[in-house]
Amino acid sequence: MPRDATETRSRLIAEAERLFANQGIWRVRVQDIVTAAGQRNSSALSYHFGSRQGVLDAILRDHGEPIDQERGQVWTEEGDDGTPALIEALIRPLTRRLSTSSGRCYLRIVAQLSAEFARWDLDPTHVPANLNAILRLLRDRALANDKAQRDERVLAMIQLMTASLAERARRIEAGDPLDTDENVYAANLVDMLTGIIEAPARAALIATPVR
Incomplete structure (x- = not known):
């Protein structure tokens, strides 16, 4: 996996962890994670994990x-x-x-x-x-x-x-x-x-x- 892709995955994981812990797994939207990770492409999470369940x-x-x-x-x-x-x-x-x-x-x-x-x-x-x-x-x-x-x-x-x-x-x-x-x-x-x-x-x- 290219370095940029690895860094993106790590940021998505880190922000998903934080949001799931603080707001609740089922209240967090995919877009919330993508935005918190600083990704302009809304499909970034789908690319790396497929879905919210995938990142969980x-x-x-x-x-x-x-x-x-x-x-x-x-x-x-x-x-x-x-x-x-x-x-x-x-x-x-x-x-x-x-x-x-x-x-x-x-x-x-x-x-x-x-x-x-x-x-x-x-x-x-x-x-x-x-x-x-x-x-x-x-x-x-x-x-x-x-x-x-x-x-x-x-x-x-x-x-x-x-x-x-x-x-x-x-x-x-x-x-x-x-x-x-x-x-x-x-x-x-x-x-x-x-x-x-x-x-x-x-x-x-x-x-x-x-x-």
């Missing part, structure tokens, strides 16, 4: 692939398949993204895709390998009475994780004071997510027949 997919891929590689490294370093170690491998590459503006935008974008989270097990080809493997192990360890309840716990864990990271990213971007440093925040998040997976099951005690 590129953002998720550009961040998601290195994150999953880091996740595998952390998992190997932990050398443990216990719930806290698995969750540490899950979140540590994400908390590192809080240190850059681009990473913070990514975290805020991911949280907006919560409607898709329940689909992680339906099409594994769209879920990075280490993420998929960790989520499956966590589901197996969930202290629930059946697969449906274990799936609910994994989904709740993902929702809390992404919402918490997105809110911390927002506060950093806004210059709001933080109550804890990064290490304390990450450790507390691991504890909270572990609680979702390992809390004793009570649903069987209070369940009533579905009519």
Whole structure:
């Protein structure tokens, strides 16, 4: 790809990240991205990405692939398949993204895709390998009475994780004071997510027949 084309792609990605994070994925128009990137040709985004969904997919891929590689490294370093170690491998590459503006935008974008989270097990080809493997192990360890309840716990864990990271990213971007440093925040998040997976099951005690 020529240098000018590479620079154009990078500007489009950067502005799409910023706009998606700040205004919301579904409120941003293609023309908004093109204008913010300083492109006079309105077809610039279509040329590089095909559509707004195409640029969103590129953002998720550009961040998601290195994150999953880091996740595998952390998992190997932990050398443990216990719930806290698995969750540490899950979140540590994400908390590192809080240190850059681009990473913070990514975290805020991911949280907006919560409607898709329940689909992680339906099409594994769209879920990075280490993420998929960790989520499956966590589901197996969930202290629930059946697969449906274990799936609910994994989904709740993902929702809390992404919402918490997105809110911390927002506060950093806004210059709001933080109550804890990064290490304390990450450790507390691991504890909270572990609680979702390992809390004793009570649903069987209070369940009533579905009519």
